[in-house]
Amino acid sequence: GYGATECGPIICYRDWKTFKQGSCGQAALHQEVRIDSSDPEHVPGEILTKGPNVLLGYYKNDETTKQTIDADGWFHTGDLGLMDDDGNVFIKGRSKNMLLGSNGQNIYPEEIEDKLNSLPLVNECLVIQSGDKLIGLVHPDYDEAQNLGLNAEDIKNIMEENRTQLNAVVPAYSKLSEIRIQEEEFEKTPKKSIKRFLYTE
Template sequence: LVNSRSEKLSFAREHLNALFGQRFPMMFLREHVHFTPESSPEQLAVINYTSGTTGFSKGVMLPYRSLVSNVLFCNRTIGIAPGDNIVSMLPMGHVFGLVYDFLYGVCFGAHLYFLTRMPSPKVIMTTVAEFHPRIMSCVPLVIEKIFKKEVLPKIDSKLGKLLLHIPIISEKIKEKARTESLRLFGGNIKEVIIGGAPFNAEVEAFVRSINFPYSIAYGMTECGPIICHSPWHETAYMSCGRAAEGMELKVLSSDPARIPGELVCRGRNTMLGYYKNQEATEQIFDADGWLHTGDMAVINPEGDVYIKGRCKNMLLSASGQNIYPEEIESRLNNLPYVNESLVIMYNEKLVALVYPDLGESLKDGLDDHALWRQIDISRQELNKELPPYSQITKVVLQNEEFEKTAKKSIKRYLYQNMNP
Protein backbone atom coordinates (compact mmCIF):
# COMPACT_ATOMS: atom_id res chain seq x y z
CA LEU A 1 0.00 0.00 0.00
CA VAL A 2 1.83 3.10 -1.22
CA ASN A 3 -0.43 5.72 0.33
CA SER A 4 -3.57 5.82 2.45
CA ARG A 5 -5.80 8.49 3.95
CA SER A 6 -7.68 5.95 6.09
CA GLU A 7 -6.38 4.81 9.48
CA LYS A 8 -8.65 1.76 9.30
CA LEU A 9 -7.21 0.74 5.91
CA SER A 10 -3.63 1.36 7.03
CA PHE A 11 -4.17 -0.75 10.18
CA ALA A 12 -5.72 -3.56 8.14
CA ARG A 13 -2.79 -3.59 5.72
CA GLU A 14 -0.23 -3.65 8.52
CA HIS A 15 -2.05 -6.46 10.37
CA LEU A 16 -3.29 -8.44 7.38
CA ASN A 17 -2.22 -11.93 8.49
CA ALA A 18 -3.59 -11.52 12.02
CA LEU A 19 -6.95 -10.19 10.80
CA PHE A 20 -7.25 -12.96 8.21
CA GLY A 21 -6.51 -15.57 10.85
CA GLN A 22 -9.21 -14.15 13.13
CA ARG A 23 -11.76 -14.13 10.30
CA PHE A 24 -10.95 -17.66 9.09
CA PRO A 25 -9.38 -19.55 12.04
CA MET A 26 -9.67 -23.01 10.42
CA MET A 27 -9.39 -22.64 6.63
CA PHE A 28 -10.56 -20.56 3.71
CA LEU A 29 -13.29 -22.37 1.74
CA ARG A 30 -15.32 -21.88 -1.41
CA GLU A 31 -18.41 -20.86 0.56
CA HIS A 32 -16.48 -17.89 1.95
CA VAL A 33 -16.21 -16.36 -1.53
CA HIS A 34 -19.18 -14.20 -2.54
CA PHE A 35 -19.50 -12.88 -6.07
CA THR A 36 -21.74 -10.06 -7.19
CA PRO A 37 -25.17 -11.60 -7.85
CA GLU A 38 -26.40 -11.84 -11.43
CA SER A 39 -29.24 -9.52 -10.48
CA SER A 40 -26.74 -6.61 -10.19
CA PRO A 41 -24.97 -6.51 -13.58
CA GLU A 42 -25.07 -2.70 -13.63
CA GLN A 43 -23.17 -2.38 -10.36
CA LEU A 44 -19.87 -0.50 -10.70
CA ALA A 45 -16.90 -2.89 -10.74
CA VAL A 46 -13.86 -0.86 -11.87
CA ILE A 47 -12.93 2.77 -12.42
CA ASN A 48 -10.25 2.63 -15.11
CA TYR A 49 -8.36 5.59 -16.52
CA THR A 50 -8.22 6.53 -20.17
CA SER A 51 -4.68 7.24 -21.34
CA GLY A 52 -4.52 10.92 -22.19
CA THR A 53 -3.96 11.09 -25.96
CA THR A 54 -5.94 14.35 -25.78
CA GLY A 55 -4.07 15.55 -22.71
CA PHE A 56 -6.96 14.89 -20.30
CA SER A 57 -7.37 11.53 -18.58
CA LYS A 58 -10.83 10.49 -17.39
CA GLY A 59 -12.12 7.78 -15.07
CA VAL A 60 -14.16 5.17 -16.96
CA MET A 61 -16.82 3.47 -14.82
CA LEU A 62 -17.10 -0.17 -15.95
CA PRO A 63 -19.92 -2.33 -14.56
CA TYR A 64 -19.75 -6.09 -13.90
CA ARG A 65 -21.84 -6.52 -17.06
CA SER A 66 -18.99 -5.18 -19.19
CA LEU A 67 -16.22 -7.21 -17.54
CA VAL A 68 -18.18 -10.48 -17.62
CA SER A 69 -19.16 -9.93 -21.26
CA ASN A 70 -15.55 -9.24 -22.26
CA VAL A 71 -14.09 -12.22 -20.38
CA LEU A 72 -16.65 -14.66 -21.82
CA PHE A 73 -16.04 -13.27 -25.31
CA CYS A 74 -12.28 -13.82 -24.88
CA ASN A 75 -12.93 -17.45 -24.05
CA ARG A 76 -15.22 -17.99 -27.04
CA THR A 77 -12.79 -16.44 -29.53
CA ILE A 78 -9.44 -17.57 -28.08
CA GLY A 79 -10.12 -20.55 -25.83
CA ILE A 80 -7.31 -21.32 -23.41
CA ALA A 81 -7.28 -24.51 -21.32
CA PRO A 82 -6.58 -24.81 -17.59
CA GLY A 83 -2.83 -24.89 -17.07
CA ASP A 84 -1.97 -22.91 -20.22
CA ASN A 85 0.65 -20.19 -19.79
CA ILE A 86 0.10 -16.49 -20.50
CA VAL A 87 3.00 -14.04 -20.65
CA SER A 88 1.66 -10.61 -19.72
CA MET A 89 3.52 -7.52 -20.91
CA LEU A 90 0.70 -4.96 -20.81
CA PRO A 91 0.20 -2.75 -17.74
CA MET A 92 -2.61 -3.90 -15.45
CA GLY A 93 -3.70 -0.26 -15.27
CA HIS A 94 -4.69 -0.51 -18.93
CA VAL A 95 -7.97 -2.34 -19.49
CA PHE A 96 -6.58 -4.38 -22.43
CA GLY A 97 -4.02 -6.02 -20.13
CA LEU A 98 -6.44 -6.18 -17.20
CA VAL A 99 -9.09 -8.13 -19.15
CA TYR A 100 -7.21 -10.10 -21.84
CA ASP A 101 -4.38 -11.22 -19.57
CA PHE A 102 -5.39 -11.05 -15.94
CA LEU A 103 -9.18 -11.51 -15.66
CA TYR A 104 -9.45 -13.90 -18.60
CA GLY A 105 -6.43 -15.92 -17.47
CA VAL A 106 -7.53 -16.19 -13.84
CA CYS A 107 -11.14 -17.07 -14.69
CA PHE A 108 -10.17 -19.95 -16.97
CA GLY A 109 -7.25 -21.43 -15.06
CA ALA A 110 -4.18 -20.11 -16.86
CA HIS A 111 -0.76 -19.54 -15.30
CA LEU A 112 0.23 -15.86 -15.60
CA TYR A 113 3.82 -14.66 -15.92
CA PHE A 114 4.40 -10.90 -15.73
CA LEU A 115 7.32 -9.13 -17.36
CA THR A 116 9.15 -6.97 -14.83
CA ARG A 117 11.14 -5.03 -17.44
CA MET A 118 10.30 -3.05 -20.56
CA PRO A 119 9.15 -5.47 -23.30
CA SER A 120 12.13 -5.28 -25.63
CA PRO A 121 12.51 -8.08 -28.21
CA LYS A 122 15.43 -9.53 -26.19
CA VAL A 123 13.45 -9.59 -22.91
CA ILE A 124 10.39 -11.10 -24.61
CA MET A 125 12.39 -13.76 -26.44
CA THR A 126 14.13 -14.82 -23.21
CA THR A 127 10.82 -14.99 -21.34
CA VAL A 128 8.81 -16.94 -23.91
CA ALA A 129 11.67 -19.41 -24.39
CA GLU A 130 11.37 -20.26 -20.68
CA PHE A 131 7.58 -20.28 -20.22
CA HIS A 132 6.24 -21.28 -23.68
CA PRO A 133 3.03 -19.18 -23.57
CA ARG A 134 -0.16 -20.35 -25.25
CA ILE A 135 -1.39 -16.81 -25.89
CA MET A 136 0.09 -13.31 -25.69
CA SER A 137 -1.47 -9.85 -25.91
CA CYS A 138 0.64 -6.91 -27.01
CA VAL A 139 0.74 -3.60 -28.85
CA PRO A 140 1.80 -3.60 -32.55
CA LEU A 141 5.17 -1.97 -31.84
CA VAL A 142 6.34 -5.09 -29.99
CA ILE A 143 5.41 -7.46 -32.83
CA GLU A 144 6.88 -5.14 -35.46
CA LYS A 145 10.22 -4.97 -33.63
CA ILE A 146 10.39 -8.76 -33.18
CA PHE A 147 9.71 -9.48 -36.84
CA LYS A 148 11.95 -6.69 -38.14
CA LYS A 149 14.90 -7.46 -35.84
CA GLU A 150 14.61 -11.21 -35.24
CA VAL A 151 12.77 -12.83 -38.17
CA LEU A 152 13.19 -10.76 -41.34
CA PRO A 153 17.01 -10.40 -41.13
CA LYS A 154 17.31 -14.19 -41.35
CA ILE A 155 15.56 -14.31 -44.75
CA ASP A 156 15.94 -10.72 -46.00
CA SER A 157 19.03 -11.20 -48.17
CA LYS A 158 19.25 -10.43 -51.89
CA LEU A 159 18.81 -14.12 -52.58
CA GLY A 160 15.82 -14.29 -50.24
CA LYS A 161 14.10 -11.36 -51.97
CA LEU A 162 14.63 -13.01 -55.35
CA LEU A 163 13.37 -16.39 -54.17
CA LEU A 164 10.21 -14.87 -52.70
CA HIS A 165 9.09 -14.14 -56.24
CA ILE A 166 9.46 -17.78 -57.32
CA PRO A 167 6.27 -19.57 -56.15
CA ILE A 168 7.72 -23.05 -55.55
CA ILE A 169 10.71 -21.87 -53.51
CA SER A 170 8.73 -19.03 -51.96
CA GLU A 171 6.59 -21.48 -50.00
CA LYS A 172 9.73 -23.12 -48.60
CA ILE A 173 11.07 -19.75 -47.42
CA LYS A 174 7.70 -18.85 -45.92
CA GLU A 175 7.55 -22.18 -44.09
CA LYS A 176 11.04 -21.57 -42.73
CA ALA A 177 9.99 -18.09 -41.58
CA ARG A 178 6.86 -19.49 -39.94
CA THR A 179 8.82 -22.20 -38.11
CA GLU A 180 11.34 -19.63 -36.90
CA SER A 181 8.58 -17.24 -35.81
CA LEU A 182 6.75 -19.90 -33.81
CA ARG A 183 10.05 -20.91 -32.20
CA LEU A 184 10.80 -17.30 -31.25
CA PHE A 185 7.40 -17.06 -29.57
CA GLY A 186 8.11 -20.12 -27.43
CA GLY A 187 7.02 -22.95 -29.72
CA ASN A 188 3.59 -23.33 -28.10
CA ILE A 189 1.80 -20.19 -29.20
CA LYS A 190 -1.86 -20.52 -30.20
CA GLU A 191 -2.53 -16.85 -30.91
CA VAL A 192 -0.95 -13.42 -30.50
CA ILE A 193 -3.60 -10.74 -29.97
CA ILE A 194 -2.53 -7.29 -31.15
CA GLY A 195 -4.31 -4.13 -30.07
CA GLY A 196 -3.99 -0.57 -28.83
CA ALA A 197 -2.68 1.02 -32.04
CA PRO A 198 -2.62 0.50 -35.84
CA PHE A 199 -0.57 -2.47 -37.13
CA ASN A 200 2.02 -1.71 -39.81
CA ALA A 201 0.49 -2.84 -43.12
CA GLU A 202 3.72 -4.26 -44.61
CA VAL A 203 4.61 -6.19 -41.48
CA GLU A 204 1.06 -7.53 -41.29
CA ALA A 205 1.25 -8.63 -44.93
CA PHE A 206 4.42 -10.60 -44.18
CA VAL A 207 3.06 -12.10 -40.94
CA ARG A 208 -0.08 -13.09 -42.82
CA SER A 209 1.85 -14.62 -45.74
CA ILE A 210 3.64 -17.06 -43.44
CA ASN A 211 0.35 -18.04 -41.73
CA PHE A 212 1.46 -16.82 -38.31
CA PRO A 213 -1.44 -16.95 -35.77
CA TYR A 214 -2.16 -13.28 -35.05
CA SER A 215 -5.40 -11.35 -34.66
CA ILE A 216 -6.28 -7.68 -34.25
CA ALA A 217 -8.43 -6.57 -31.32
CA TYR A 218 -10.06 -3.14 -31.52
CA GLY A 219 -11.70 -1.36 -28.65
CA MET A 220 -11.46 1.35 -26.06
CA THR A 221 -11.42 1.65 -22.30
CA GLU A 222 -15.05 2.79 -22.45
CA CYS A 223 -16.02 -0.69 -23.72
CA GLY A 224 -13.89 -2.61 -21.27
CA PRO A 225 -12.26 -2.87 -23.92
CA ILE A 226 -13.59 -4.94 -26.82
CA ILE A 227 -15.61 -3.59 -29.74
CA CYS A 228 -14.26 -5.82 -32.55
CA HIS A 229 -12.23 -9.02 -32.59
CA SER A 230 -12.27 -12.21 -34.68
CA PRO A 231 -10.27 -15.44 -34.29
CA TRP A 232 -6.96 -15.28 -36.15
CA HIS A 233 -8.02 -17.58 -39.00
CA GLU A 234 -11.07 -15.35 -39.65
CA THR A 235 -9.30 -11.98 -39.48
CA ALA A 236 -9.29 -10.15 -42.83
CA TYR A 237 -6.12 -8.32 -43.90
CA MET A 238 -5.88 -4.81 -42.40
CA SER A 239 -9.20 -5.22 -40.58
CA CYS A 240 -9.76 -5.45 -36.83
CA GLY A 241 -12.29 -8.23 -37.16
CA ARG A 242 -16.05 -8.06 -36.76
CA ALA A 243 -18.34 -6.80 -34.01
CA ALA A 244 -17.92 -8.63 -30.72
CA GLU A 245 -20.86 -10.68 -29.53
CA GLY A 246 -23.31 -8.42 -27.73
CA MET A 247 -22.05 -5.31 -29.52
CA GLU A 248 -23.82 -3.41 -32.30
CA LEU A 249 -21.86 -1.23 -34.75
CA LYS A 250 -22.54 1.30 -37.48
CA VAL A 251 -20.58 3.86 -39.47
CA LEU A 252 -22.01 7.38 -39.73
CA SER A 253 -21.56 7.71 -43.47
CA SER A 254 -23.72 7.89 -46.59
CA ASP A 255 -21.89 4.78 -47.85
CA PRO A 256 -20.42 2.87 -44.86
CA ALA A 257 -18.64 0.33 -47.07
CA ARG A 258 -16.74 2.93 -49.12
CA ILE A 259 -16.86 6.36 -47.47
CA PRO A 260 -15.27 6.58 -43.99
CA GLY A 261 -17.38 7.91 -41.16
CA GLU A 262 -17.27 7.83 -37.39
CA LEU A 263 -17.70 4.37 -35.90
CA VAL A 264 -20.34 4.20 -33.15
CA CYS A 265 -21.31 1.24 -30.98
CA ARG A 266 -23.67 0.12 -28.25
CA GLY A 267 -24.17 -3.10 -26.31
CA ARG A 268 -23.18 -5.12 -23.26
CA ASN A 269 -19.56 -3.95 -23.14
CA THR A 270 -20.17 -0.20 -22.81
CA MET A 271 -19.39 1.78 -19.67
CA LEU A 272 -21.75 3.47 -17.22
CA GLY A 273 -20.11 6.84 -17.87
CA TYR A 274 -17.14 8.96 -16.79
CA TYR A 275 -16.50 9.32 -13.06
CA LYS A 276 -17.79 12.70 -11.82
CA ASN A 277 -17.84 14.03 -15.39
CA GLN A 278 -21.41 14.17 -16.67
CA GLU A 279 -20.50 16.65 -19.40
CA ALA A 280 -17.96 14.29 -20.98
CA THR A 281 -20.41 11.37 -20.62
CA GLU A 282 -23.10 13.27 -22.52
CA GLN A 283 -20.59 14.15 -25.24
CA ILE A 284 -19.64 10.53 -25.96
CA PHE A 285 -23.16 8.99 -25.77
CA ASP A 286 -25.91 10.25 -28.08
CA ALA A 287 -29.64 10.25 -27.33
CA ASP A 288 -30.10 6.72 -28.73
CA GLY A 289 -27.35 5.22 -26.58
CA TRP A 290 -24.69 5.02 -29.30
CA LEU A 291 -21.16 5.48 -27.98
CA HIS A 292 -19.07 7.62 -30.36
CA THR A 293 -15.62 6.06 -30.65
CA GLY A 294 -13.91 9.02 -32.30
CA ASP A 295 -12.47 6.70 -34.96
CA MET A 296 -13.12 6.88 -38.70
CA ALA A 297 -13.93 3.51 -40.26
CA VAL A 298 -15.61 1.57 -43.04
CA ILE A 299 -17.47 -1.75 -42.71
CA ASN A 300 -17.66 -4.11 -45.67
CA PRO A 301 -20.79 -6.20 -46.42
CA GLU A 302 -19.28 -9.18 -44.55
CA GLY A 303 -18.99 -7.09 -41.38
CA ASP A 304 -15.20 -6.64 -41.35
CA VAL A 305 -14.26 -3.29 -39.79
CA TYR A 306 -11.38 -1.21 -41.17
CA ILE A 307 -10.18 1.68 -39.01
CA LYS A 308 -8.86 4.63 -41.03
CA GLY A 309 -7.72 6.86 -38.18
CA ARG A 310 -8.88 9.13 -35.41
CA CYS A 311 -11.48 11.76 -36.33
CA LYS A 312 -9.48 14.42 -34.54
CA ASN A 313 -6.27 13.37 -36.37
CA MET A 314 -7.77 13.66 -39.86
CA LEU A 315 -6.10 16.37 -41.92
CA LEU A 316 -7.68 18.36 -44.75
CA SER A 317 -5.65 19.06 -47.88
CA ALA A 318 -5.76 22.41 -49.69
CA SER A 319 -7.99 20.76 -52.31
CA GLY A 320 -10.42 19.49 -49.65
CA GLN A 321 -9.26 15.84 -49.58
CA ASN A 322 -9.37 13.91 -46.29
CA ILE A 323 -5.94 12.67 -45.21
CA TYR A 324 -5.51 10.00 -42.53
CA PRO A 325 -1.96 10.45 -41.18
CA GLU A 326 -1.91 7.00 -39.57
CA GLU A 327 -2.06 5.37 -43.02
CA ILE A 328 0.96 7.36 -44.23
CA GLU A 329 2.87 6.72 -41.00
CA SER A 330 2.36 2.99 -41.42
CA ARG A 331 4.20 3.24 -44.76
CA LEU A 332 6.89 5.52 -43.36
CA ASN A 333 7.64 3.21 -40.44
CA ASN A 334 8.57 0.44 -42.83
CA LEU A 335 11.29 2.48 -44.55
CA PRO A 336 15.00 1.88 -43.84
CA TYR A 337 16.35 3.71 -40.77
CA VAL A 338 12.86 4.81 -39.63
CA ASN A 339 11.92 3.77 -36.09
CA GLU A 340 8.64 5.69 -35.81
CA SER A 341 7.04 8.72 -37.41
CA LEU A 342 4.36 11.37 -37.06
CA VAL A 343 2.78 13.24 -39.97
CA ILE A 344 1.66 16.82 -39.33
CA MET A 345 0.26 19.64 -41.48
CA TYR A 346 2.36 22.81 -41.77
CA ASN A 347 1.46 25.67 -44.13
CA GLU A 348 -0.98 23.32 -45.90
CA LYS A 349 1.82 20.84 -46.62
CA LEU A 350 2.53 17.46 -45.02
CA VAL A 351 5.71 17.13 -42.97
CA ALA A 352 7.03 13.86 -41.53
CA LEU A 353 8.60 13.97 -38.08
CA VAL A 354 10.84 10.91 -37.87
CA TYR A 355 12.58 9.31 -34.91
CA PRO A 356 15.32 7.33 -36.69
CA ASP A 357 16.73 3.90 -35.92
CA LEU A 358 20.05 5.16 -34.58
CA GLY A 359 21.38 1.66 -33.96
CA GLU A 360 21.06 0.73 -37.64
CA SER A 361 22.49 4.04 -38.85
CA LEU A 362 25.54 3.79 -36.57
CA LYS A 363 26.10 0.19 -37.68
CA ASP A 364 26.13 1.41 -41.30
CA GLY A 365 28.46 4.33 -40.50
CA LEU A 366 26.00 7.13 -41.31
CA ASP A 367 26.45 10.58 -39.79
CA ASP A 368 23.43 12.83 -39.18
CA HIS A 369 23.39 14.33 -42.68
CA ALA A 370 23.88 10.98 -44.42
CA LEU A 371 21.08 9.49 -42.31
CA TRP A 372 18.71 12.33 -43.20
CA ARG A 373 19.68 11.98 -46.87
CA GLN A 374 18.91 8.24 -46.93
CA ILE A 375 15.50 8.78 -45.30
CA ASP A 376 14.74 11.67 -47.67
CA ILE A 377 15.51 9.45 -50.69
CA SER A 378 13.05 6.91 -49.27
CA ARG A 379 10.51 9.72 -48.84
CA GLN A 380 10.77 10.59 -52.53
CA GLU A 381 10.29 6.94 -53.49
CA LEU A 382 7.28 6.63 -51.18
CA ASN A 383 5.69 9.76 -52.69
CA LYS A 384 5.55 7.97 -56.05
CA GLU A 385 3.12 5.50 -54.47
CA LEU A 386 0.95 8.12 -52.71
CA PRO A 387 -1.81 10.32 -54.17
CA PRO A 388 -0.66 13.90 -54.92
CA TYR A 389 -2.69 15.37 -52.04
CA SER A 390 -1.04 13.10 -49.42
CA GLN A 391 2.60 13.37 -50.47
CA ILE A 392 5.22 14.35 -47.89
CA THR A 393 7.10 17.57 -48.61
CA LYS A 394 9.97 17.06 -46.18
CA VAL A 395 11.37 14.96 -43.34
CA VAL A 396 12.44 16.40 -39.98
CA LEU A 397 14.50 14.11 -37.75
CA GLN A 398 13.74 13.95 -34.02
CA ASN A 399 16.53 13.45 -31.49
CA GLU A 400 14.30 11.73 -28.95
CA GLU A 401 11.53 9.13 -29.03
CA PHE A 402 8.01 10.59 -29.21
CA GLU A 403 6.19 10.94 -25.90
CA LYS A 404 3.60 8.20 -25.49
CA THR A 405 0.67 7.07 -23.40
CA ALA A 406 0.68 3.85 -21.32
CA LYS A 407 -0.51 1.86 -24.35
CA LYS A 408 2.34 3.29 -26.47
CA SER A 409 0.22 5.68 -28.54
CA ILE A 410 2.06 8.89 -29.48
CA LYS A 411 0.71 11.97 -27.72
CA ARG A 412 -0.03 13.77 -30.96
CA TYR A 413 -1.32 16.95 -29.37
CA LEU A 414 2.25 17.73 -28.21
CA TYR A 415 3.48 17.93 -31.81
CA GLN A 416 0.56 19.26 -33.86
CA ASN A 417 1.55 22.92 -33.57
CA MET A 418 5.28 22.44 -34.14
CA ASN A 419 7.16 24.74 -36.49
CA PRO A 420 9.34 22.27 -38.41
Protein backbone atom coordinates in the same frame (compact mmCIF):
# COMPACT_ATOMS: atom_id res chain seq x y z
CA GLY B 1 -8.58 -6.60 -33.39
CA TYR B 2 -9.77 -3.20 -32.24
CA GLY B 3 -11.00 -1.95 -28.92
CA ALA B 4 -11.19 0.75 -26.29
CA THR B 5 -10.82 0.82 -22.53
CA GLU B 6 -14.47 1.88 -22.28
CA CYS B 7 -15.50 -1.31 -24.06
CA GLY B 8 -13.72 -3.67 -21.77
CA PRO B 9 -11.78 -3.53 -24.18
CA ILE B 10 -12.87 -5.43 -27.34
CA ILE B 11 -14.96 -3.89 -30.14
CA CYS B 12 -13.89 -5.85 -33.23
CA TYR B 13 -12.10 -9.12 -33.67
CA ARG B 14 -11.51 -11.79 -36.29
CA ASP B 15 -9.42 -14.94 -36.25
CA TRP B 16 -6.16 -14.45 -38.15
CA LYS B 17 -7.13 -17.30 -40.48
CA THR B 18 -10.27 -15.56 -41.73
CA PHE B 19 -9.75 -11.83 -41.24
CA LYS B 20 -9.86 -9.52 -44.25
CA GLN B 21 -6.52 -7.86 -44.96
CA GLY B 22 -6.43 -4.23 -43.88
CA SER B 23 -9.40 -4.59 -41.55
CA CYS B 24 -9.51 -4.90 -37.77
CA GLY B 25 -12.16 -7.61 -37.98
CA GLN B 26 -15.89 -7.66 -37.37
CA ALA B 27 -18.00 -6.77 -34.35
CA ALA B 28 -17.13 -8.98 -31.39
CA LEU B 29 -19.68 -11.37 -29.92
CA HIS B 30 -22.71 -9.52 -28.47
CA GLN B 31 -21.30 -6.25 -29.81
CA GLU B 32 -22.93 -3.93 -32.35
CA VAL B 33 -20.82 -1.68 -34.56
CA ARG B 34 -21.87 0.87 -37.14
CA ILE B 35 -20.30 3.72 -39.08
CA ASP B 36 -21.89 7.16 -38.78
CA SER B 37 -21.85 7.80 -42.53
CA SER B 38 -24.36 8.00 -45.38
CA ASP B 39 -22.17 5.53 -47.29
CA PRO B 40 -20.20 3.46 -44.74
CA GLU B 41 -18.41 1.43 -47.40
CA HIS B 42 -16.92 4.42 -49.21
CA VAL B 43 -17.25 7.54 -47.02
CA PRO B 44 -15.50 7.39 -43.62
CA GLY B 45 -17.54 8.16 -40.55
CA GLU B 46 -17.17 7.83 -36.81
CA ILE B 47 -17.13 4.27 -35.47
CA LEU B 48 -20.00 3.75 -33.04
CA THR B 49 -20.59 0.71 -30.86
CA LYS B 50 -22.90 -0.64 -28.20
CA GLY B 51 -23.06 -3.84 -26.20
CA PRO B 52 -23.12 -5.28 -22.67
CA ASN B 53 -19.40 -4.58 -22.23
CA VAL B 54 -19.65 -0.83 -22.97
CA LEU B 55 -19.41 1.47 -19.98
CA LEU B 56 -22.60 3.07 -18.68
CA GLY B 57 -20.88 6.39 -18.09
CA TYR B 58 -17.82 8.13 -16.73
CA TYR B 59 -17.65 8.28 -12.93
CA LYS B 60 -18.88 11.66 -11.68
CA ASN B 61 -18.49 13.17 -15.15
CA ASP B 62 -21.92 13.62 -16.70
CA GLU B 63 -20.68 16.09 -19.31
CA THR B 64 -18.16 13.67 -20.83
CA THR B 65 -20.73 10.87 -20.64
CA LYS B 66 -23.25 12.91 -22.65
CA GLN B 67 -20.59 13.79 -25.23
CA THR B 68 -19.54 10.17 -25.65
CA ILE B 69 -22.71 8.09 -25.27
CA ASP B 70 -25.74 9.27 -27.24
CA ALA B 71 -29.43 8.96 -26.33
CA ASP B 72 -29.68 5.61 -28.14
CA GLY B 73 -26.80 4.12 -26.18
CA TRP B 74 -24.17 4.27 -28.93
CA PHE B 75 -20.63 4.85 -27.70
CA HIS B 76 -18.79 7.35 -29.92
CA THR B 77 -15.21 6.13 -30.25
CA GLY B 78 -13.74 9.23 -31.89
CA ASP B 79 -12.21 6.95 -34.53
CA LEU B 80 -13.07 7.18 -38.21
CA GLY B 81 -13.57 4.12 -40.35
CA LEU B 82 -15.30 2.24 -43.12
CA MET B 83 -17.33 -0.97 -43.09
CA ASP B 84 -17.86 -3.38 -45.97
CA ASP B 85 -20.96 -5.48 -46.67
CA ASP B 86 -19.57 -8.33 -44.57
CA GLY B 87 -19.18 -6.11 -41.51
CA ASN B 88 -15.40 -5.82 -41.68
CA VAL B 89 -14.24 -2.54 -40.14
CA PHE B 90 -11.34 -0.54 -41.60
CA ILE B 91 -9.91 2.16 -39.35
CA LYS B 92 -8.85 5.39 -41.06
CA GLY B 93 -7.71 7.42 -38.06
CA ARG B 94 -8.82 9.67 -35.22
CA SER B 95 -11.43 12.27 -36.13
CA LYS B 96 -9.51 14.97 -34.23
CA ASN B 97 -6.32 14.15 -36.16
CA MET B 98 -7.82 14.37 -39.64
CA LEU B 99 -6.19 16.95 -41.91
CA LEU B 100 -7.84 18.84 -44.75
CA GLY B 101 -5.99 18.88 -48.06
CA SER B 102 -5.69 21.96 -50.27
CA ASN B 103 -8.49 20.67 -52.51
CA GLY B 104 -10.72 19.60 -49.64
CA GLN B 105 -9.54 15.99 -49.38
CA ASN B 106 -9.68 14.27 -46.00
CA ILE B 107 -6.17 13.16 -45.06
CA TYR B 108 -5.69 10.60 -42.30
CA PRO B 109 -2.13 11.00 -40.97
CA GLU B 110 -2.18 7.64 -39.20
CA GLU B 111 -2.47 5.85 -42.56
CA ILE B 112 0.64 7.61 -43.83
CA GLU B 113 2.46 7.05 -40.54
CA ASP B 114 1.75 3.32 -40.62
CA LYS B 115 3.48 3.06 -43.98
CA LEU B 116 6.36 5.33 -42.99
CA ASN B 117 6.96 3.40 -39.76
CA SER B 118 7.64 0.25 -41.78
CA LEU B 119 10.52 1.82 -43.74
CA PRO B 120 14.25 1.56 -42.91
CA LEU B 121 15.61 3.30 -39.81
CA VAL B 122 12.23 4.80 -38.84
CA ASN B 123 11.81 4.31 -35.11
CA GLU B 124 8.66 6.42 -34.85
CA CYS B 125 7.11 9.21 -36.85
CA LEU B 126 4.44 11.86 -37.06
CA VAL B 127 2.85 13.51 -40.09
CA ILE B 128 1.96 17.18 -39.72
CA GLN B 129 0.59 19.86 -42.02
CA SER B 130 2.51 23.03 -42.81
CA GLY B 131 0.41 25.28 -45.01
CA ASP B 132 -0.64 23.08 -47.91
CA LYS B 133 2.30 20.69 -47.48
CA LEU B 134 2.64 17.48 -45.49
CA ILE B 135 5.80 17.01 -43.45
CA GLY B 136 7.03 13.77 -41.95
CA LEU B 137 8.77 14.10 -38.60
CA VAL B 138 10.92 11.02 -38.01
CA HIS B 139 12.82 9.91 -34.94
CA PRO B 140 15.39 7.54 -36.47
CA ASP B 141 16.50 4.23 -35.03
CA TYR B 142 19.90 5.50 -33.94
CA ASP B 143 20.93 2.15 -32.44
CA GLU B 144 20.43 0.43 -35.78
CA ALA B 145 22.19 3.27 -37.59
CA GLN B 146 25.18 2.90 -35.26
CA ASN B 147 25.26 -0.88 -35.80
CA LEU B 148 25.37 -0.25 -39.55
CA GLY B 149 28.11 2.37 -39.20
CA LEU B 150 25.92 5.16 -40.59
CA ASN B 151 26.50 8.87 -39.98
CA ALA B 152 24.02 11.76 -39.93
CA GLU B 153 24.33 12.34 -43.68
CA ASP B 154 23.65 8.65 -44.37
CA ILE B 155 20.52 8.80 -42.23
CA LYS B 156 19.35 11.91 -44.05
CA ASN B 157 19.83 10.18 -47.41
CA ILE B 158 17.95 7.09 -46.26
CA MET B 159 15.04 9.25 -45.10
CA GLU B 160 14.88 10.87 -48.53
CA GLU B 161 14.79 7.40 -50.08
CA ASN B 162 11.99 6.53 -47.65
CA ARG B 163 10.06 9.62 -48.72
CA THR B 164 10.38 8.65 -52.38
CA GLN B 165 9.28 5.10 -51.64
CA LEU B 166 6.32 6.26 -49.55
CA ASN B 167 5.16 8.82 -52.11
CA ALA B 168 5.05 6.10 -54.75
CA VAL B 169 2.29 4.23 -52.91
CA VAL B 170 0.06 6.97 -51.44
CA PRO B 171 -2.46 9.25 -53.20
CA ALA B 172 -1.14 12.55 -54.57
CA TYR B 173 -2.76 14.52 -51.74
CA SER B 174 -1.00 12.33 -49.13
CA LYS B 175 2.54 12.73 -50.47
CA LEU B 176 5.19 14.13 -48.14
CA SER B 177 7.02 17.28 -49.20
CA GLU B 178 9.90 16.53 -46.86
CA ILE B 179 11.05 14.43 -43.95
CA ARG B 180 12.53 16.22 -40.96
CA ILE B 181 14.74 14.42 -38.47
CA GLN B 182 13.40 14.49 -34.92
CA GLU B 183 16.54 14.08 -32.80
CA GLU B 184 14.78 13.38 -29.52
CA GLU B 185 12.02 10.86 -28.92
CA PHE B 186 8.53 12.28 -29.23
CA GLU B 187 6.83 13.26 -26.00
CA LYS B 188 4.09 10.79 -25.13
CA THR B 189 1.00 10.40 -23.01
CA PRO B 190 0.83 7.82 -20.19
CA LYS B 191 -0.73 5.49 -22.80
CA LYS B 192 2.41 5.88 -24.95
CA SER B 193 0.64 7.87 -27.67
CA ILE B 194 2.62 10.73 -29.18
CA LYS B 195 1.44 14.14 -27.96
CA ARG B 196 0.57 15.20 -31.48
CA PHE B 197 -0.53 18.70 -30.47
CA LEU B 198 3.02 19.59 -29.39
CA TYR B 199 4.33 19.19 -32.93
CA THR B 200 1.62 20.75 -35.10
CA GLU B 201 2.43 24.02 -36.86
